[in-house]
Amino acid sequence: MSAAIVASKSIANHDAYLAGLLPNTTTPHEWINTLRADAARRVRALPFPTTRDEEWRFSDFSLMCKTAFAPAVAAPALTLTDIAPFLLPEAVNSRLVFVNGMYAAHLSSAVLPAGVLATHFTSKPTNETLRTQLARHATFQHEAFVALNTSHLHEGALIVLSKNTACATPLHLLFISTANTIPVASHPRCLVVAESGSACTLIEDYVCLPTVNTSPTYFTNAVTEIVIADDATVRHTRLQRESLAAFHVGYAAVHLGRNSCYDSNSITFGARLSRYNLYITQSAEGANCTLNGLALISGRQVADTHTVMDHTRPNGNSAQLHKCIVDSGAHAIFNGKIFVRKDAQHTNSTQSSRNLLLSNKGRIDTKPQLEIFADDVKCAHGATVSQLETEEMFYLNSRGLNANTARNLLIYAFAEEIIDKVPIASLKQHLSQAVSSQMGEIV
Amino acid sequence: MISSSSKIILEVRNLSASVAGVGILKGINLTVRAGEVHAIMGPNGSGKSTFSKVLAGHPSYTVTGGEVIFQGKNLLELPPEERAHAGVFLAFQYPIEIPGVSNSAFLRLAYNTLQARRGGEDLDPLEFNDYIREKSRIVEMDPSFLDRNVNEGFSGGEKKRNEILQMAVLDPTLAILDETDSGLDIDALRIVASGVNKLMTPNNAVIMVTHYQRLLNYITPDFVHVMRGGQIIKTGGKELALELETRGYDWVHA
Numbered sequence: 001m002s003a004a005i006v007a008s009k010s011i012a013n014h015d016a017y018l019a020g021l022l023p024n025t026t027t028p029h030e031w032i033n034t035l036r037a038d039a040a041r042r043v044r045a046l047p048f049p050t051t052r053d054e055e056w057r058f059s060d061f062s063l064m065c066k067t068a069f070a071p072a073v074a075a076p077a078l079t080l081t082d083i084a085p086f087l088l089p090e091a092v093n094s095r096l097v098f099v100n101g102m103y104a105a106h107l108s109s110a111v112l113p114a115g116v117l118a119t120h121f122t123s124k125p126t127n128e129t130l131r132t133q134l135a136r137h138a139t140f141q142h143e144a145f146v147a148l149n150t151s152h153l154h155e156g157a158l159i160v161l162s163k164n165t166a167c168a169t170p171l172h173l174l175f176i177s178t179a180n181t182i183p184v185a186s187h188p189r190c191l192v193v194a195e196s197g198s199a200c201t202l203i204e205d206y207v208c209l210p211t212v213n214t215s216p217t218y219f220t221n222a223v224t225e226i227v228i229a230d231d232a233t234v235r236h237t238r239l240q241r242e243s244l245a246a247f248h249v250g251y252a253a254v255h256l257g258r259n260s261c262y263d264s265n266s267i268t269f270g271a272r273l274s275r276y277n278l279y280i281t282q283s284a285e286g287a288n289c290t291l292n293g294l295a296l297i298s299g300r301q302v303a304d305t306h307t308v309m310d311h312t313r314p315n316g317n318s319a320q321l322h323k324c325i326v327d328s329g330a331h332a333i334f335n336g337k338i339f340v341r342k343d344a345q346h347t348n349s350t351q352s353s354r355n356l357l358l359s360n361k362g363r364i365d366t367k368p369q370l371e372i373f374a375d376d377v378k379c380a381h382g383a384t385v386s387q388l389e390t391e392e393m394f395y396l397n398s399r400g401l402n403a404n405t406a407r408n409l410l411i412y413a414f415a416e417e418i419i420d421k422v423p424i425a426s427l428k429q430h431l432s433q434a435v436s437s438q439m440g441e442i443v
Numbered sequence: 444m445i446s447s448s449s450k451i452i453l454e455v456r457n458l459s460a461s462v463a464g465v466g467i468l469k470g471i472n473l474t475v476r477a478g479e480v481h482a483i484m485g486p487n488g489s490g491k492s493t494f495s496k497v498l499a500g501h502p503s504y505t506v507t508g509g510e511v512i513f514q515g516k517n518l519l520e521l522p523p524e525e526r527a528h529a530g531v532f533l534a535f536q537y538p539i540e541i542p543g544v545s546n547s548a549f550l551r552l553a554y555n556t557l558q559a560r561r562g563g564e565d566l567d568p569l570e571f572n573d574y575i576r577e578k579s580r581i582v583e584m585d586p587s588f589l590d591r592n593v594n595e596g597f598s599g600g601e602k603k604r605n606e607i608l609q610m611a612v613l614d615p616t617l618a619i620l621d622e623t624d625s626g627l628d629i630d631a632l633r634i635v636a637s638g639v640n641k642l643m644t645p646n647n648a649v650i651m652v653t654h655y656q657r658l659l660n661y662i663t664p665d666f667v668h669v670m671r672g673g674q675i676i677k678t679g680g681k682e683l684a685l686e687l688e689t690r691g692y693d694w695v696h697a
């Protein structure tokens with residue numbers, strides 16, 4: 001038998017694999033069932049993304065096909081004490097917790113000011129915003145994983161900020177995966193709608209319990225839609241600190257109105273294999289985006305980040321800085337596309353990909369892509385991959401710091417530029433410590 | 444005048460070193476006693492920085508011959524951090540910028556690391572804050588520089604001042620100042636030089652690499668050495684620097 005036949009057979013198996021992850025339940029809500037059914041049809045029709053697909057060249061998710069993930073049925077009984085390591089003092093009363101994709105009412109607390117709604121879909125199945133916006137932005141026609149997520153629509157997080165409402169407390173969306181007897185798949189879903197003139201800070205946090213001595217295998221397939229109306233602001237911090245044996249696919253679609261602002265800090269520490277797609281559309285004039293990303297990985301981890309920044313209207317701004325730190329045999333991928341459409345005159349867009357490669361067994365693939373169709377724009381992009389500099393190391397050594405401490409300090413410094421931008425003090429401190437401990441002790 | 448019976452701090456004997464396979468230092472001899480100030484002058488490329496970096500343990504340089512005894516220890520077998528712990532300090536000709544690390548955090552880390560090695564007390568951030576503010580007065584450095592990242596965006600002169608602040612914090616037995624005066628304006632030169640003078644005790648010593656006699660008006664050297672082609676070809680007193688200033692290096696021969 002020829003190799004080609006073997007290969008095509010295994011791809012067919014991969015496609016069937018995706019269909020095998022479809023739900024065999026329905027929800028009590030007809031309109032959600034309709035969406036689910038549409039999405040399920042796409043799951044059956046779309047191929048499993050393989051490394052032959054240009055967009056998935058470097059992240060080989062066929063690895064997950066060896067595992068039969070089951071839908072999570074009953075979440076384990078966790079207490080607030082169990083999840084204490086993840087709680088943010090800034091968000092004690094503005095937290096929605098999902099365990100293996102299921103809403104955990106007893107772990108959540110949403111005591112919010114007037115004009116701020118933070119709940120889960122099933123508590124507001126007739127909500128007008130939910131019905132009109134859900135699945136509008138993260139379209140599933142061509143994205144197999146988005147389709148799979150949509151086919152599982154059930155208890156997602158719904159956040160709505162009414163017109164001109166500024167929510168002072170950060171909104172914490174905590175997605176916990178637990179070690180289970182059989183590997184489970186969960187499909188977290190968020191819809192965030194910031195009506196005109198409103199503002200909020202959002203923390204989307206993917207974690208694993210227990211945190212020590214175990215790395216369970218599971219699959220998280222998350223989709224987030226963020227709609228930012230005219231003059232509204234959303235500050236979005238996304239943390240991926242899954243188990244080191246987990247598979248994680250995340251997709252965020254962000255839609256920006258006139259003079260609106262979107263700040264993104266996406267931080268990737270976890271998962272065996274992860275992929276984050278951030279798709280941003282500036283659909284009206286004068287929108288502003290700041291995108292910061294950090295992937296800090298080691299061992300055999302693969303972290304793939306794809307971003308698309310689409311400037312469609314004039315006077316938009318975007319500034320992006322993505323950093324990867326890769327140790328031992330890990331592999332980081334960054335692909336950042338910036339589109340400046342014909343009508344997007346006076347766009348000001350920068351993108352910088354800076355990478356630190358700590359081991360000669362590690363690998364970094366970075367591809368900034370600029371596609372400009374307007375003629376009066378300011379755009380700049382660049383990418384660097386560097387190693388720890390001998391001169392920097394020597395400088396620190398000559399001040400009495402040993403090689404290990406000097407190395408950790410330089411790595412920490414490299415990461416800190418992104419971590420420093422996280423707008424929540426306790427989280428910032430936690431992340432700094434996480435970097436220090438991942439890299440060994442600094443002080 | 445220093446008595447020749449002062450304790451010897453550094454003894455360099457016939458030191459040779461190469462970088463990237465090219466011999467740069469070709470048999471350097473130098474004895475430094477406690478309380479002494481040595482100036483090293485010499486044309487560009489003569490090996491002054493190389494000598495400084497070899498003493499501090501830069502990994503790119505290979506010692507190909509000779510020995511260096513520092514306070515009775517074979518300096519050359521120690522990694523750079525242990526040379527620092529033992530009391531060797533190099534003020535860099537081109538200090539390195541470390542974005543992402545605040546100057547005060549870096550200084551505290553260096554200080555506490557050294558304290559641990561010397562069996563002294565750790566300072567917590569608050570205590571260190573007091574300590575470092577006191578030390579910054581020695582070089583009249585504005586405390587706002589402590590909150591900035593190490594050397595990042597510092598002007599040439601500010602970097603040099605920061606080097607001497609580090610020296611003040613680490614309190615070395617032997618400080619090697621590689622062109623600390625270059626890049627300093629007239630006032631800054633006076634301030635930094637007086638800082639170095641304040642840090643001098645009968646128990647420590649300074650090696651200053653400089654191109655200009657100017658610095659030596661402020662910090663009086665006990666010896667002036669001329670380096671050329673990787674060797675010290677002439678040694679004199681402070682008047683040698685004056686002579687070099689007027690006559691250049693061409694007349695000096697081994």
Ligand SMILES: Nc1ncnc2c1ncn2[C@@H]1O[C@H](COP(=O)(O)OP(=O)(O)OP(=O)(O)O)[C@@H](O)[C@H]1O
Nearest residue numbers: 462463467485486487488489490491492493494503
């Ligand atoms: N890493 C290196 N690779 C190659 N050559 C080097 C390296 N470091 C030093 N050299 C060479 O060694 C010689 C001595 O350099 P060094 O920096 O020690 O001179 P210097 O006396 O300090 O000069 P200056 O007065 O200009 O500072 C020079 O010719 C220099 O080019």
Ligand SMILES: [Mg+2]
Nearest residue numbers: 491492493536
């Ligand atoms: Mg030099």
